[in-house]
Amino acid sequence: xxxxxxxxxxxxxxxxxxxxxIGEAALEAGLFMKQSEVHGMSQRGGDVQSNLRISxxxxxxxxxxxxxxxxxISLEPMEALRYLQYLKKDGWVVTNSTPFENIPNYPATEKxxxxxxxLPNKVILNxxxxxxxxxxxxxxxxxxxxxxxxxxxxxxxxxENGLRQIFGRKGEEVVEMNLKALRAGKEVAEK
Amino acid sequence: xxxxLFLGDEAIAQAAIDAGLSGVYSYPGxxxxxxxxxxxxxxxxxxxxxxxxxxxxxxxxxxxxxxxSYAGKRTLSCMKHxxxxxxxxxxxxxxxSGINGGMIIVTADDPSMHSSxxxxxxxxxxxxxxxxxxxxSNQQEAYDMIYEGYDLSEKLGYPILFRITTRMxxxxxxxxxxxxxxxxxxxxxxxxxxxxxxxxxxxxxxxKILIEKQKEFLDxxxxxxxxxxxxxxxxxxxxxxxxxxxxQGVGGKSPSVNSGVKLGIVACGIAFNYLQENFPDGFxxxxxxxxxxxxxxxxxxxxxxxxxxxxxLEDGYPVVEEQLKGYLGVGxxxxxxxxxxxxxxxxxxxxxxxxxLGLEVATNYNVPEIVKVRPPALCAGCGHRDVYEALNEVLKxxxxxKVFSDIGCYTLGALPPFRAIDSCIDMGAxxxxxxxxxxxxxxxxxxxxxxxxxxxxxxxxxxDCVNANANVLIIISDNETTGMTGGQExxxxxxxxxxxxxxxxxxxxxxxxxxxxxxxxxxxxxIREEIEYKGVSVIVPCRECIQTYARKAKSxxx
Numbered sequence: 001x002x003x004x005x006x007x008x009x010x011x012x013x014x015x016x017x018x019x020x021x022i023g024e025a026a027l028e029a030g031l032f033m034k035q036s037e038v039h040g041m042s043q044r045g046g047d048v049q050s051n052l053r054i055s056x057x058x059x060x061x062x063x064x065x066x067x068x069x070x071x072x073i074s075l076e077p078m079e080a081l082r083y084l085q086y087l088k089k090d091g092w093v094v095t096n097s098t099p100f101e102n103i104p105n106y107p108a109t110e111k112x113x114x115x116x117x118x119l120p121n122k123v124i125l126n127x128x129x130x131x132x133x134x135x136x137x138x139x140x141x142x143x144x145x146x147x148x149x150x151x152x153x154x155x156x157x158x159x160e161n162g163l164r165q166i167f168g169r170k171g172e173e174v175v176e177m178n179l180k181a182l183r184a185g186k187e188v189a190e191k
Numbered sequence: 192x193x194x195x196l197f198l199g200d201e202a203i204a205q206a207a208i209d210a211g212l213s214g215v216y217s218y219p220g221x222x223x224x225x226x227x228x229x230x231x232x233x234x235x236x237x238x239x240x241x242x243x244x245x246x247x248x249x250x251x252x253x254x255x256x257x258x259x260s261y262a263g264k265r266t267l268s269c270m271k272h273x274x275x276x277x278x279x280x281x282x283x284x285x286x287x288s289g290i291n292g293g294m295i296i297v298t299a300d301d302p303s304m305h306s307s308x309x310x311x312x313x314x315x316x317x318x319x320x321x322x323x324x325x326x327x328s329n330q331q332e333a334y335d336m337i338y339e340g341y342d343l344s345e346k347l348g349y350p351i352l353f354r355i356t357t358r359m360x361x362x363x364x365x366x367x368x369x370x371x372x373x374x375x376x377x378x379x380x381x382x383x384x385x386x387x388x389x390x391x392x393x394x395x396x397x398x399k400i401l402i403e404k405q406k407e408f409l410d411x412x413x414x415x416x417x418x419x420x421x422x423x424x425x426x427x428x429x430x431x432x433x434x435x436x437x438x439q440g441v442g443g444k445s446p447s448v449n450s451g452v453k454l455g456i457v458a459c460g461i462a463f464n465y466l467q468e469n470f471p472d473g474f475x476x477x478x479x480x481x482x483x484x485x486x487x488x489x490x491x492x493x494x495x496x497x498x499x500x501x502x503x504l505e506d507g508y509p510v511v512e513e514q515l516k517g518y519l520g521v522g523x524x525x526x527x528x529x530x531x532x533x534x535x536x537x538x539x540x541x542x543x544x545x546x547x548l549g550l551e552v553a554t555n556y557n558v559p560e561i562v563k564v565r566p567p568a569l570c571a572g573c574g575h576r577d578v579y580e581a582l583n584e585v586l587k588x589x590x591x592x593k594v595f596s597d598i599g600c601y602t603l604g605a606l607p608p609f610r611a612i613d614s615c616i617d618m619g620a621x622x623x624x625x626x627x628x629x630x631x632x633x634x635x636x637x638x639x640x641x642x643x644x645x646x647x648x649x650x651x652x653x654x655d656c657v658n659a660n661a662n663v664l665i666i667i668s669d670n671e672t673t674g675m676t677g678g679q680e681x682x683x684x685x686x687x688x689x690x691x692x693x694x695x696x697x698x699x700x701x702x703x704x705x706x707x708x709x710x711x712x713x714x715x716x717x718i719r720e721e722i723e724y725k726g727v728s729v730i731v732p733c734r735e736c737i738q739t740y741a742r743k744a745k746s747x748x749x
Contacts, residue, residue: 010565011567023196023363027196027365032364032365033196033363033364033365034362034363034364035362035363035364036358036361036362036363037361037362037363038305038361039221039222039224039225039306039361039677044567044568044569044570044600044603045565045567045568045570046565046566046567046568047564047565059364060464060465060467060468060471061464061465061467061468061541062358062359062362062364062461062464063358063465063540063541065468065469065540065541065542065545065552066542066552066553066554067552067553067554067555078561078562078563079565081558081559081561081562082558082562083558084556084557084558084559085554085556085557085558086554087555087556088555089555091555102565102568103563103564103565103566104607105563106563107561107562107563111561112561115559115561119556
């Protein structure tokens with residue numbers, strides 16, 4: 001198996017913790033992985049992305065080639081579209097629907113959503129709202145990961161374990177809340 | 192030993208610790224910062240008392256590393272590519288003296304300028320100083336090269352320049368670690384004075400020794416396991432029928448299109464991974480992987496003998512390509528960044544290699560036009576914002592005002608809504624450029640520099656201003672940290688006023704203020720008054736970086 005994942009968002013939204021959970025899960029599953037991320041200047045409210053590649057064979061390039069990503073996971077609806085050139089024809093886009101508007105020329109929401117109409121495989125969800133309803137307002141990124149979980153090529157229980165690894169030191173309560181968020185996201189994808 | 196998930200930077204740091212490191216000396220700079228940070232937060236490093244405090248700049252860092260090496264201990268100095276410009280005086284002359292305890296100098300280059308003002312390729316420095324270099328192709332190799340590199344450095348008696356690029360620094364992979372080694376004891380060299388006192392009489396001898404050493408460096412490189420000649424896989428067919436040049440029609444540059452030319456490929460550092468990505472089932476050309484320099488001549492001669500043309504893949508400048516091609520470009524046909532087979536500037540990617548080899552690059556979806564650029568910005572609540580707002584207000588009153596700025600978060604003041612600065616060249620250039628511009632007749636000439644940048648390279652420029660009684664206003668926007676690289680300790684914290692006074696700024700023209708909305712009027716008044724003063728004025732708006740502030744608040748809560 002081989003899954004090429006692009007994680008997208010705006011600096012500070014928390015895409016790297018999604019990457020960390022998937023990374024732990026991949027290690028747990030005995031898979032090879034490479035994950036390249038952006039540090040420094042781009043973190044200050046600019047667009048950020050991370051290339052995450054997992055495979056049962058060694059991974060060569062740190063970067064995903066054009067047209068070959070299996071999935072784009074984005075915490076922001078316009079940011080997902082920025083990487084469409086990397087998406088496989090039958091690839092999935094899983095995105096948060098809430099715009100992060102910190103630029104004056106941010107496009108109208110309807111225009112963004114219209115772009116999604118032409119994509120065959122997508123899950124669009126309001127992760128903040130779902131997280132809030134669960135009483136876990138800070139777990140929006142984990143809800144998103146849950147929604148992406150059916151398309152990652154990693155078992156759900158491995159993702160749960162990855163999550164336990166990453167959040168374990170913050171206490172059992174935080175772990176349980178995030179597990180709930182993960183499951184809630186998965187339910188949306190399966191609807 | 193277990194496999195651990197490491198950033199390239201972290202693999203380098205862990206390998207240095209495991210190789211018996213005694214001290215790392217660095218100044219923060221993307222993408223090199225995480226190496227030193229990893230060592231600072233490593234429990235084992237703390238237990239073993241590995242020194243890791245940040246230095247004021249890359250030059251002080253590298254010289255301190257030399258001092259530790261002089262005493263016989265293993266040392267590491269890490270910097271971003273432009274940092275080596277600052278440390279270049281030390282670097283070039285350490286190549287003359289040589290070292291005692293093993294020394295590795297990491298240069299983290301930034302092709303495509305993700306977070307830098309240029310994309311210089313510091314392999315040029317390696318060649319310039321005539322030193323051996325490593326350029327890992329993946330994280331495991333980065334670990335192994337550092338781990339073994341210390342032995343090599345001590346065996347050769349010279350430092351090793353270790354070149355990585357942003358992708359290597361900031362990409363994570365599983366890395367197998369090795370048995371930790373003990374640190375070296377202090378051990379002095381015999382005849383150390385002849386080595387380290389670079390008076391001409393000694394330096395001439397040292398240069399002859401360095402020239403003589405080149406044979407050994409080359410020999411080591413030709414026998415390095417990191418340089419690998421990969422002949423054509425017989426399963427891929429015979430040379431004759433598979434070796435039609437794949438460079439068909441690339442930019443119309445290849446003179447050998449369709450002529451059944453045999454193409455050999457040189458892949459340096461991370462380029463090797465990108466090449467592999469395009470040939471998951473094995474290469475279709477003879478490939479020479481290069482990860483150690485000087486260039487392995489033996490293997491290159493073999494490639495030249497077996498092929499008609501050579502394609503050079505390297506991330507950064509066409510350093511190897513130029514060396515192979517020579518100035519006149521007669522003889523062997525070399526393809527790469529110079530003849531347009533690959534883009535001359537920018538980071539190398541698997542896709543660029545694919546295109547260069549004439550393979551199809553297929554995208555299925557285009558980026559919609561509605562997708563807009565989202566540049567980075569100063570954080571909400573950042574003190575630099577308040578400084579720029581007040582400064583902009585005052586400068587509206589002066590036609591022809593120029594603001595010379597510097598390297599740091601506050602460079603983002605160039606973007607809307609502020610558009611507050613007119614220059615950003617290199618660390619410290621704000622103060623010196625302001626002086627030059629003032630002496631040319633520009634008024635008001637204002638410099639805006641951060642606290643960490645000021646102690647890195649601004650202090651000497653301020654001394655020049657004081658000595659010349661230049662008519663400048665210098666604003667040292669102090670957020671008590673090295674912000675842009677993620678909030679490292681700043682050498683300037685708590686010292687700026689004393690430094691400025693010591694340099695000779697008149698106390699009545701040296702002011703502190705807290706950059707907050709409630710102090711706007713006072714800030715504007717100060718700026719106006721000091722612009723009107725004909726001489727050197729320094730205003731130090733000081734308020735902690737809101738990122739480090741939030742982090743501290745969070746960790747106090749836990």
